[in-house]
Amino acid sequence: MSGLAQALVAAAPEQLDDIILPGPRDERWRYSTLRALNQRTFKTAPTASAPLGDVLQARIASLSPRLVFIDGRLDAALSDLVALGDAVTLDASAPPANPSPHWPFARAAAAAAPTVALRITAACATPVHLLSITTAAAQDAVVQQSLRVELTPGTEASVVHHRLGESDGTAFVNLWRDLVLADGATLHWLEAADEGERASIVIGTRAVLGAAARFELGEVAAGAALYRHDLDATLAGEQAELVVRGCTMVTKRRHADISIDARHRAKHTRSDIVWRGLADQRGHGIFAGQLIVEEGADGADAALSNKNLLLSPHAEIDTRPVLEIYADEVKAAHGATVGRLDERSLFYLRSRGIPEADARRILQLAFAREPLLQLADAALRDLALAALARVLPEDAS
Amino acid sequence: MLKIDNLHVRVAGKDILKGLTLEVKAGEVHAIMGPNGAGKSTLGYVLAGREGYEVTQGTVTFNGQDLLALEPEARAATGVFLAFQYPVEIPGVNNTYFLRAAYNAQRKHRGEPELDSMAFLKLVREKLKVLHLKDELLNRAVNEGFSGGEKKRNEIFQMAVLEPALAILDETDSGLDIDALKLVAEGVNRLRSPERAFLVITHYQRLLDYIVPDVVHVLADGKIVQSGDKDLALKLEEEGYAWIKARKREEQAAFAS
Ligand SMILES: Nc1ncnc2c1ncn2[C@@H]1O[C@H](COP(=O)(O)OP(=O)(O)O)[C@@H](O)[C@H]1O
Ligand SMILES: [Mg+2]
Numbered sequence: 315m316s317g318l319a320q321a322l323v324a325a326a327p328e329q330l331d332d333i334i335l336p337g338p339r340d341e342r343w344r345y346s347t348l349r350a351l352n353q354r355t356f357k358t359a360p361t362a363s364a365p366l367g368d369v370l371q372a373r374i375a376s377l378s379p380r381l382v383f384i385d386g387r388l389d390a391a392l393s394d395l396v397a398l399g400d401a402v403t404l405d406a407s408a409p410p411a412n413p414s415p416h417w418p419f420a421r422a423a424a425a426a427a428p429t430v431a432l433r434i435t436a437a438c439a440t441p442v443h444l445l446s447i448t449t450a451a452a453q454d455a456v457v458q459q460s461l462r463v464e465l466t467p468g469t470e471a472s473v474v475h476h477r478l479g480e481s482d483g484t485a486f487v488n489l490w491r492d493l494v495l496a497d498g499a500t501l502h503w504l505e506a507a508d509e510g511e512r513a514s515i516v517i518g519t520r521a522v523l524g525a526a527a528r529f530e531l532g533e534v535a536a537g538a539a540l541y542r543h544d545l546d547a548t549l550a551g552e553q554a555e556l557v558v559r560g561c562t563m564v565t566k567r568r569h570a571d572i573s574i575d576a577r578h579r580a581k582h583t584r585s586d587i588v589w590r591g592l593a594d595q596r597g598h599g600i601f602a603g604q605l606i607v608e609e610g611a612d613g614a615d616a617a618l619s620n621k622n623l624l625l626s627p628h629a630e631i632d633t634r635p636v637l638e639i640y641a642d643e644v645k646a647a648h649g650a651t652v653g654r655l656d657e658r659s660l661f662y663l664r665s666r667g668i669p670e671a672d673a674r675r676i677l678q679l680a681f682a683r684e685p686l687l688q689l690a691d692a693a694l695r696d697l698a699l700a701a702l703a704r705v706l707p708e709d710a711s
Numbered sequence: 712m713l714k715i716d717n718l719h720v721r722v723a724g725k726d727i728l729k730g731l732t733l734e735v736k737a738g739e740v741h742a743i744m745g746p747n748g749a750g751k752s753t754l755g756y757v758l759a760g761r762e763g764y765e766v767t768q769g770t771v772t773f774n775g776q777d778l779l780a781l782e783p784e785a786r787a788a789t790g791v792f793l794a795f796q797y798p799v800e801i802p803g804v805n806n807t808y809f810l811r812a813a814y815n816a817q818r819k820h821r822g823e824p825e826l827d828s829m830a831f832l833k834l835v836r837e838k839l840k841v842l843h844l845k846d847e848l849l850n851r852a853v854n855e856g857f858s859g860g861e862k863k864r865n866e867i868f869q870m871a872v873l874e875p876a877l878a879i880l881d882e883t884d885s886g887l888d889i890d891a892l893k894l895v896a897e898g899v900n901r902l903r904s905p906e907r908a909f910l911v912i913t914h915y916q917r918l919l920d921y922i923v924p925d926v927v928h929v930l931a932d933g934k935i936v937q938s939g940d941k942d943l944a945l946k947l948e949e950e951g952y953a954w955i956k957a958r959k960r961e962e963q964a965a966f967a968s
Contacts, residue, residue, distance in 0.1 A: 657762065662799040662853075665759045666813035666869065667787035667820065676812065680803030680852075 316352030318486065321456045322419075325358055325426035333418050345600040345632050346542050346571045351514060356486055357455040359386050359426075364449035370478065377443040377476070381432065384447050386457040388430050401436040411462055411492040413518060417544065420518035423458040423490035431462040434471045441472040441504075441693050448478070448513070452485040461491040465499035467524070472502040472691050479509040487515045497524035497551055502691040505533040505543070505560075506701035511568050514540040525551030525580070532689045532698050533560035536705040537568030537597065545574045549583035549611075558587040559685040563678075563705045564597030564629075571600040578607040578614040578641070585615075588685040591622040592678055593629035602634045605648060609640040618648040623655060623681055625674075679706055712737045712908050713758075713778075713877055718769035720750075720757050720933075727753045729933035730769070735877070738905040742919055742944060743912045745930035746952040751912045752796050754930070755881040758910075759793040760786050773877065787813070788820035790876030794866035794883050796912075801853040806865070807835065809853050810872055817873065838871040842898050859886040867898040874902065879910040884918035896921030916948035 316335070323330045335352075336343035363384045366374070374382060374392060381404070382392035388406055395402055408431035413420030432442075448457055465471060479485070495501055501521075509515065515538050521529050529547060547556045562570045576585035591599040605616040622631040635648040655677055663673035683702055689695040713735040720728035727750045735741050745751055757764045758771065760783035771778045778786060801809070815825040826834070839846065844864055854862050863883050870878050880899070884892055899909060899922050911922055919927070919941060927944045929937040931952070937943065 656799075658799050659801050661759075661761050661783060662795070662801065663809070663813070664783040665761075665787060665793055665795075666809070666873065667784050667817035668809075668813050669784050669816060670782070672812065672816065673784075676804055676809070677801070680801065684803050 316348075317354045317356055318348060318351040318456075321356035321358060321486070322422040322426070322488075325422070325456065325458065329425040330422055333422060335418055342573065342602065345598070346540060346569070348540075351486065351540065354454070359455055359457050360449075360451040362451060364451040366447070366449065370447065373478070374445060377445065379440070380443040380445060381430070382445045382447065383459055385449055385452045385455075386427055386459045388428075395442075397440070398438055398442070401434060401438050402442070403433045403435070405431040405433070408462060410460055413490060413492070413520065414546065417490075417518050419488050419516045420490035420520075423460045423488045423518075427458045427460045429460040429462055431464065433464045433466070434469050435466045437469055438471045441474050441502075441691070444473060444475045446475065446477045446487070446489065448480065448483050448485050448487055450480055450483075452483070454484050456486045456488065458488045459490070461489070462494065463491065463501070464494040465496055465501055467496040468498040470500040472504075472694055474504045474506065474694060474697055477507040477509055477515070479513050481510040483510045483513045485513055487513065489515070489517045491519055493519065493521040493529065495521065495523045495527035495529055498526050499524065500528040500530075502530045502689070502694050503532070504689075504694040504698055505531070505535075506697060507534070507536055508704065509536070509538050511538060511566055513538045515542070516540075517543040519543065519545045521545070521547040521556070523547065523549050523551060523554035523556065526553045527551060528555045528557070530557040530690055531560065532686060532694055533572075534686070534698055534701040534705060535560065535562040535570040535572060537562065537564040537570030537599070539567075539569065541568070541570045543572050546577070547575065547585070548577045548579055549585065550579045552580045552582055554580060554583045556585040556587070557690075558589065559688050560589045561682040561685060561702065562589070562591040562593075562599045562601070563682055563702070564592070564599050565594045567596045569598045569600075573602045575604045575606060576616060576618075578605075578611040578616060580611055582613040583611060583615075585617065587618040588688070589620045590682055590685055591620065591631055591633070592625060592682055593622070593631050594625040596626075596628045598630040598632075600632045601650070602636070603648070604636045604638070605646060607639045607641045607644050607646065611641045612643050614641060615645040616648075617646070620650040621681075622650075622652045623678065624652060625655065625678070675706065679703075682706065712774055713910075714770075714772045716770045718757070718771060719767045720753055721765045721767050722753060722763060726767070727933055728757070731930070731934055733928065733935060735908045735910060737876075737908055739925045740903065740909040740911060740922060742924035742927045743910060743930050744914070744916075744927060744944060744947055747914070749930045750933045751930055752881055755793050755796075755879045755910075755912060758786075758791060758879060759783055784816065785820065787873075787875075788817045792870050792873055792875030792878045794863075794870060794878065794880045796881040796885070798854050798862040798866055800855045800857070802855050804853050806851055806853050807832070807849045810835065810869060813869075814872060835872060838868060841871065841901060842868050843894055844868055860888065860891045863887055864891065864895065867895050871898055871902065876906065877908050877910065878902070879912065881912045882914060884913055884915065892918060893921060916944040919944045
């Protein structure tokens with residue numbers, strides 16, 4: 315057994331003895347090879363974390379209300395949900411949700427880590443911050459987390475997931491979360507990261523939406539040595555709606571692989587996915603979007619757009635939109651493009667006196683932030699734009 | 712101010728300018744007229760420094776400096792401005808942000824202090840008023856969804872803010888109704904000064920009723936084939952470019968015999 319699989323199994327041997335990680339022939343992992351990870355030796359998650367630096371502590375204190383996970387473990391002392399009062403209940407060792415069988419990483423996380431369940435029963439006025447912090451104690455370790463967020467009927471909440479790692483961190487971070495939106499619930503979720511280029515991150519997000527429920531995902535993906543985010547959203551109730559607005563910006567040798575499945579299961583459901591990708595230097599951006607309209611999901615409206623910019627001859631972009639329709643009266647549109655920075659626009663800016671490097675950055679930023687500007691939750695929109703400003707390098711060239 | 716000597720320019724493997732010579736002094740307005748495809752826009756682009764416009768022969772100096780050696784942004788900072796025939800739409804880039812970035816980049820290049828956003832907004836509002844442009848223009852993305860006329864006026868607005876020493880207007884009049892044309896001309900005339908020069912490229916004489924040129928040149932087949940005062944423009948309007956072509960044929964015949 316390979317290094318990575320060994321470490322995953324070691325965390326929960328009885329439940330995972332039959333686990334099989336995606337191999338080279340797995341079409342859906344084609345651009346995210348585990349070869350390098352399989353050749354490494356990983357430790358199990360640390361039981362004691364490294365002390366947090368002042369900057370990090372200040373950052374934590376500035377985000378409230380919050381749930382803080384350190385090296386995969388919920389830290390009750392650092393967490394603070396007081397501001398939310400009765401609107402939420404927290405269960406630090408809930409029964410794990412069963413991820414789908416073809417998500418081995420999610421299975422591993424569910425088996426190895428206690429499932430933390432957050433139940434939201436009333437509207438939350440401000441975003442709830444989830445912080446997943448990987449410390450120096452987790453160098454070369456597998457860090458796993460299993461989370462469930464449940465919204466009761468008609469509730470609305472916003473969640474920001476901050477992933478914070480050491481700039482030279484080498485952990486393998488495996489996050490699994492199960493989002494359950496009851497009828498009429500609305501969940502806004504922003505995924506924003508600040509990780510080093512040597513880290514490896516695999517995220518599995520499953521969302522099941524009841525009737526007229528709405529899930530809006532925003533993400534700024536800056537990538538890592540390996541970064542993979544799977545979103546599997548099932549529009550299970552009539553008029554359920556999925557909105558995704560994200561962008562990938564990979565530089566250096568970073569890799570970011572986004573895979574989204576939108577399953578229309580009920581009638582008059584809607585999915586609307588807009589993702590932009592930029593790859594510079596030796597970065598590699600991957601986007602796979604599957605729109606699946608199941609039998610009986612008549613009147614579904616599914617739209618997916620993925621536009622990309624290749625900023626360097628050594629960068630790579632792979633995009634694959636897929637449409638599977640088994641219902642009637644379906645509206646479906648999908649499109650993907652890969653292009654380069656528009657020379658005419660660049661010249662226009664330069665002809666007005668803007669130096670080339672600045673002009674490039676202006677155009678890249680404009681391209682990347684377009685989907686983020688459409689996020690409905692203003693607080694999340696601002697955080698998304700701030701995250702984007704962090705990942706777009708000043709010396710973009 | 713601007714001295715172009717025997718300029719030859721090749722674009723996509725094709726020779727477009729074939730020995731163009733022109734001198735523009737400070738304070739002057741020169742009009743360049745000529746049939747479609749003559750190379751008028753090529754001249755504008757090559758002066759502004761667009762990539763792909765290869766100078767195979769000749770020189771261009773601007774206030775004694777070799778203009779062709781400068782990057783486009785450096786040309787802008789030394790005072791060259793091109794109002795595009797087809798202004799570019801740039802979605803997602805706010806018009807005010809863009810203009811302030813340009814304004815401050817030029818000032819920085821010249822070693823002048825940058826303007827803060829309040830001071831800049833004040834400046835921009837004044838210029839808007841002069842051109843009878845709406846405030847909302849400031850909040851829109853650069854040229855995005857602008858009508859043809861709005862795009863042209865936005866070019867003149869940018870010129871008014873940046874106050875270049877040499878403004879090259881490439882068919883800024885085309886597609887404008889008479890009222891818009893008058894506003895554009897007013898914008899230009901307000902900037903006319905002994906230190907400034909204009910190169911007004913136009914296909915029609917009409918604009919020159921409002922921006923009265925000191926010199927009119929006819930550009931055909933990559934060269935200046937005729938220069939004169941403003942009456943030359945009127946003559947062209949009456950007799951069309953066929954007259955130039957016919958004259959050229961006569962000359963060639965005379966040369967051959
Ligand atoms: N980017 C280009 N690629 C190829 N040909 C070009 C390009 N730009 C201009 N040309 C050609 O150069 C000639 C002059 O064009 P242009 O300068 O636009 O003329 P004008 O502005 O006088 O109408 C035309 O024959 C045109 O087709
Ligand atoms: Mg032209």
